[in-house]
Amino acid sequence: MSNPLSDLLRSYLAVGLFASLGFILVGLLLFLSWLVRPSRPQAQKYISYESGVDPVGDMWSQSQVRYYIFALLFVMFDVEAVFIFPWATRVELYGVFGLVEMLVFIGILLLGLVYAWRKGVLRWA
Amino acid sequence: MTAAVLQNVLASVGGLPSIEFSSVAPSIILALGGVLLLTVVSVTKDKLPVWFPAVWTISAAVAALCTVFRLWIRVGKWGNLSLISGAVGLDRFSLFVIGTLCVSVVMGALLLEGYLRREDLEGPEWYVLLLLAAAGGTTMAAANDLIVLFIGLEILSIAVYILSAMHRRRMSSLESGLKYFIHGAFASAFLLYGIAMVYGATGSTNLARISTFLADNVITQNGLMLGGIALMLVGFAFKVAAVPFHQWAPDVYQGAPTPVSAFMAAAVKTAAFAGMIRVFVLALGPTYRDEWRPMVLALAVLSLLVGSVMALVQTNVKRMLAYSSIGHAGFILVAVHSSTAMGTSAALFYLLSYTFMVMGSFGVVAVVGRKGDGHHQLSDYRGLGRIRPGLALAFTIFLLAQAGVPLTAGFLSKFYVIRSAIDSGDTALGVVAMLAAVIAAFLYLRVIVAMYFEGEPGDEVAPVKVPAAVSVAIGIALAGTLLLGIVPDPVTHAANEATAELVAPRR
Amino acid sequence: MRVEMFTFLLAGAICLGGALGVVLLKNPVHNALSLVATLFGVAVLFVNQGAYFLAAIQVIVYAGAIVILFLFVIMLLGVDRETDEGREPLVAQRPLAVATGLAILGLSLVALLSAGQRATGDKADLAPLNQPGPDINHLAEVLFTRYVYAFEITAVLLTVAVVGAVVLSKRTNEPLIDLDEFPEGTVVDVRRRADDAKAQDEVDADAEVVAVPDTEGDPQEGGDD
Numbered sequence: 057m058s059n060p061l062s063d064l065l066r067s068y069l070a071v072g073l074f075a076s077l078g079f080i081l082v083g084l085l086l087f088l089s090w091l092v093r094p095s096r097p098q099a100q101k102y103i104s105y106e107s108g109v110d111p112v113g114d115m116w117s118q119s120q121v122r123y124y125i126f127a128l129l130f131v132m133f134d135v136e137a138v139f140i141f142p143w144a145t146r147v148e149l150y151g152v153f154g155l156v157e158m159l160v161f162i163g164i165l166l167l168g169l170v171y172a173w174r175k176g177v178l179r180w181a
Numbered sequence: 182m183t184a185a186v187l188q189n190v191l192a193s194v195g196g197l198p199s200i201e202f203s204s205v206a207p208s209i210i211l212a213l214g215g216v217l218l219l220t221v222v223s224v225t226k227d228k229l230p231v232w233f234p235a236v237w238t239i240s241a242a243v244a245a246l247c248t249v250f251r252l253w254i255r256v257g258k259w260g261n262l263s264l265i266s267g268a269v270g271l272d273r274f275s276l277f278v279i280g281t282l283c284v285s286v287v288m289g290a291l292l293l294e295g296y297l298r299r300e301d302l303e304g305p306e307w308y309v310l311l312l313l314a315a316a317g318g319t320t321m322a323a324a325n326d327l328i329v330l331f332i333g334l335e336i337l338s339i340a341v342y343i344l345s346a347m348h349r350r351r352m353s354s355l356e357s358g359l360k361y362f363i364h365g366a367f368a369s370a371f372l373l374y375g376i377a378m379v380y381g382a383t384g385s386t387n388l389a390r391i392s393t394f395l396a397d398n399v400i401t402q403n404g405l406m407l408g409g410i411a412l413m414l415v416g417f418a419f420k421v422a423a424v425p426f427h428q429w430a431p432d433v434y435q436g437a438p439t440p441v442s443a444f445m446a447a448a449v450k451t452a453a454f455a456g457m458i459r460v461f462v463l464a465l466g467p468t469y470r471d472e473w474r475p476m477v478l479a480l481a482v483l484s485l486l487v488g489s490v491m492a493l494v495q496t497n498v499k500r501m502l503a504y505s506s507i508g509h510a511g512f513i514l515v516a517v518h519s520s521t522a523m524g525t526s527a528a529l530f531y532l533l534s535y536t537f538m539v540m541g542s543f544g545v546v547a548v549v550g551r552k553g554d555g556h557h558q559l560s561d562y563r564g565l566g567r568i569r570p571g572l573a574l575a576f577t578i579f580l581l582a583q584a585g586v587p588l589t590a591g592f593l594s595k596f597y598v599i600r601s602a603i604d605s606g607d608t609a610l611g612v613v614a615m616l617a618a619v620i621a622a623f624l625y626l627r628v629i630v631a632m633y634f635e636g637e638p639g640d641e642v643a644p645v646k647v648p649a650a651v652s653v654a655i656g657i658a659l660a661g662t663l664l665l666g667i668v669p670d671p672v673t674h675a676a677n678e679a680t681a682e683l684v685a686p687r688r
Numbered sequence: 689m690r691v692e693m694f695t696f697l698l699a700g701a702i703c704l705g706g707a708l709g710v711v712l713l714k715n716p717v718h719n720a721l722s723l724v725a726t727l728f729g730v731a732v733l734f735v736n737q738g739a740y741f742l743a744a745i746q747v748i749v750y751a752g753a754i755v756i757l758f759l760f761v762i763m764l765l766g767v768d769r770e771t772d773e774g775r776e777p778l779v780a781q782r783p784l785a786v787a788t789g790l791a792i793l794g795l796s797l798v799a800l801l802s803a804g805q806r807a808t809g810d811k812a813d814l815a816p817l818n819q820p821g822p823d824i825n826h827l828a829e830v831l832f833t834r835y836v837y838a839f840e841i842t843a844v845l846l847t848v849a850v851v852g853a854v855v856l857s858k859r860t861n862e863p864l865i866d867l868d869e870f871p872e873g874t875v876v877d878v879r880r881r882a883d884d885a886k887a888q889d890e891v892d893a894d895a896e897v898v899a900v901p902d903t904e905g906d907p908q909e910g911g912d913d
């Protein structure tokens with residue numbers, strides 16, 4: 057198969073080569089430093105702050121619900137952006153028709169945003 | 182790009198679609214009604230009178246109903262159409278279903294009005310979600326494209342998931358919302374997987390194109406197609422709560438706020454059956470009916486029997502109505518199974534009369550539940566005939582109608598369904614349906630006995646308040662139940678005219 | 689070996705490995721991160737099919753946003769809370785889950801294998817998407833013609849989601865009404881029982897979800913099957 061797809065994937069080979077080169081390089085350096093460095097394990101070396109206050113509690117802390125609201129609203133408008141990209145590539149094709157359709161789409165979502173804003177969920181307090 | 186190239190590109194995809202807003206007016210009115218209500222309340226904050234959202238919702242639903250009548254006449258003149266590049270089918274079938282959905286929105290808004298006041302719940306969001314859910318349902322009913330159908334279903338389902346969790350102080354409401362969401366998400370995934378497989382097998386998501394493709398071509402290796410049909414059926418069966426995909430229904434109906442249970446039983450079922458009929462009877466009916474009919478037969482028989490028998494042993498009235506709604510889904514599946522125009526009309530008539538019956542029943546349950554929405558045991562109905570004779574009489578009529586007593590809507594709807602089964606040669610299925618109706622009659626009698634004949638006259642019975650809006654809703658339901666039973670001709674005529682057709686889009 | 693085949697196998701392995709991680713790992717955060725691997729593998733499969741725009745969307749929306757949302761939920765519930773994996777709410781849930789999963793896999797395999805070497809669909813109908821050129825342009829072409837209605841109602845769907853998110857995440861200070869309608873108890877009850885046990889263990893347990901019985905009526909019994 058000699059379609060353009062194959063060529064394009066082959067050009068990704070360069071990315072793959074460079075990525076693996078990067079891994080090898082880092083691995084090599086770590087290996088070299090492991091060879092030459094002394095090893096004296098101590099319990100203090102494994103806590104988060106070697107000098108300073110001792111950490112208290114678990115490292116997983118419970119987060120607040122307001123983070124979730126922001127993340128959810130972000131997803132919503134992320135999806136909206138997904139639809140805007142294809143439209144942008146074909147603006148001249150659809151002209152006024154495409155503009156109207158897009159404005160209706162964005163308009164409905166904007167009303168949702170207005171609601172969220174007036175409800176005060178966008179305020180961090 | 183040059184103009185010529187642009188024109189070529191456009192031509193290759195069938196040109197710019199013409200958007201006829203008037204043809205999808207009911208959906209637009211309901212959706213815009215919901216979104217604008219959201220805007221109005223968010224701009225004015227709390228300055229609106231309490232009755233405003235309910236009145237707005239009912240006006241939107243009535244306006245949508247008016248456009249349904251206008252479009253009905255238009256279809257009579259111009260015939261069935263396929264619009265917006267084949268995404269929407271304008272035929273009397275979809276208009277009938279949309280009309281039914283509008284009726285359930287009106288009654289649902291009235292029930293909500295009384296309920297929210299009693300429970301001290303604020304929030305126009307209930308009405309917003311009610312309107313948007315209905316918009317999703319109408320989209321489904323008119324969908325001529327599997328993608329449109331799926332998005333309509335998602336709008337409807339997600340809105341109802343939220344509604345069932347919205348009585349946030351009631352633990353069981355939250356739990357029912359969660360259960361409904363998880364089960365519903367599963368069902369949607371099955372449906373979407375099925376749609377993808379059918380798309381793979383036929384190369385289109387448009388129902389008319391699928392239908393013509395299957396008529397013109399014989400798929401020699403049809404595993405993909407059969408898998409798609411099976412998965413889509415599973416998805417729809419979940420949504421209509423047909424056995425064995427019914428487990429969510431009792432818990433969800435019991436836990437959800439009662440007006441939402443009413444809307445769920447009426448509107449979600451109606452829209453899901455409309456989608457099912459469009460996909461299975463219309464698009465796959467001519468070519469693949471031998472493949473899907475046995476599966477629907479199994480669903481119908483199981484739903485009829487399990488729904489009726491399980492309802493008998495319940496002591497919670499909401500749960501009992503949930504099981505009985507599973508049994509009713511079985512009846513409608515019998516009509517779908519016949520896969521004929523007669524069956525479709527029977528299903529439509531059944532859905533409309535069930536909307537009245539179940540909305541009325543849950544309306545009574547909502548007021549008997551009293552503050553806190555928790556008095557739903559059979560024992561809570563003792564002596565209702567004494568302290569609230571009118572309410573008890575209304576409930577008796579709804580229950581008798583659900584049992585299928587003559588002179589009510591329930592009798593004729595069951596009659597049409599069984600006739601359609603026998604007409605298509607399934608006498609055995611008709612007998613099973615009749616048997617289920619007899620079993621179910623006992624359970625409705627149990628409630629009636631509790632209301633009139635149980636409890637001593639001196640017993641203390643907690644007072645039941647009936648808000649004005651709820652009594653209007655129960656009145657509408659009562660009128661519908663009795664009118665459809667006594668003078669069914671106009672509606673029967675309309676249901677018979679409401680044959681669906683898949684019109685191929687212009688290409 | 690051709691490049692496509694190599695990429696396909698690699699991406700497939702990433703997908704499957706991620707999926708196994710989602711199911712088998714114990715820590716919920718690790719489950720979510722395994723999901724990223726699966727979604728990334730799917731994105732690579734999209735590239736392999738020449739759907740570059742979809743691949744980008746897959747990474748941006750799914751791997752980027754949706755999994756972050758999952759992580760927020762996990763962190764919201766608190767990963768430190770001990771989950772009792774030994775107790776099964778439903779009898780024989782695990783074997784049934786395995787059997788159902790295998791059945792669905794079997795159905796998919798049978799469906800795909802019996803479809804033969806090629807999809808049996810109508811090629812002409814897919815033509816707009818098969819022309820040369822960037823896939824984002826083809827998507828735009830069908831999105832604004834054949835699927836324009838679906839596109840518009842997606843806005844309504846997203847609005848419903850916004851309303852739901854705002855309404856359900858709003859804090860309520862009023863006491864909860866617990867009618868104990870599902871006595872054998874599932875989600876809420878198990879959580880409450882765990883909280884009660886915790887409260888007994890620690891005297892200074894934070895009063896987070898303490899069910900206040902309804903003052904109006906007596907506790908109901910229900911859900912009797």
